[in-house]
Amino acid sequence: MATSALSEQPVVLYHSFYDEDCLRSASEAYKSFADVSIEPGDGLSRVTINAIPGASDAVTVRREFLNYVLDLSIKKHLAS
């Protein structure tokens, strides 16, 4: 069995769960820790998260970033 989406690079984030504005906000918030590139697709974004060397463990930074985007998106969803 291969690795999960939590270990994939780029990771696909579907807009039905991950809000595009939240993705951009998270990317901005994480700019001290990671260089995030977002490739828009049809109803999804392909996101590559490259931790800045010396910041923290690269895998942990990627996963924390994904959690952060999800948290922001859920807050927005629940507030609407």
Next chain:
Amino acid sequence: MSELPGPEAALPQGAAIRFEDGAVRLTLSTDIYSVGAILRSCYWLTDRCYVHLAPSKDGYVEATLLAKTGDEPETSSVAWQFLNDLVDNQLRVSIQEETAGIRDMIVAQAFSDVDVIDDRGRRVEPGSTPGVDQSAITTWRPVP
């Protein structure tokens, strides 16, 4: 206490999958769990685990979970917790939907200068005066 089995070993085939990196992917039917309930359940767990959500085949959502410790038994424990939280949150969503009407009326009554519901909790038509029902509770709030 004995260790819980992994969801991939205990749930029906295909409902849960374990990946090489230790993550567990649960396939959830939106006929049973609404997207709102799934999102709330994820929110409750993001301090303990990493989460990825993706739509699957029609009417299904895939939730991939991995404990922040990276520990396999901990990931199993989080996955079971997530499944319980889903039931909890789905119940909350269902109750919220079922009671939305009465909740709106109570809020409207609380912020209104006139009665919008009578002593029995029935809606009062605008312009009419609610009748007094002697068998009902006639005092809604303490008289100042």
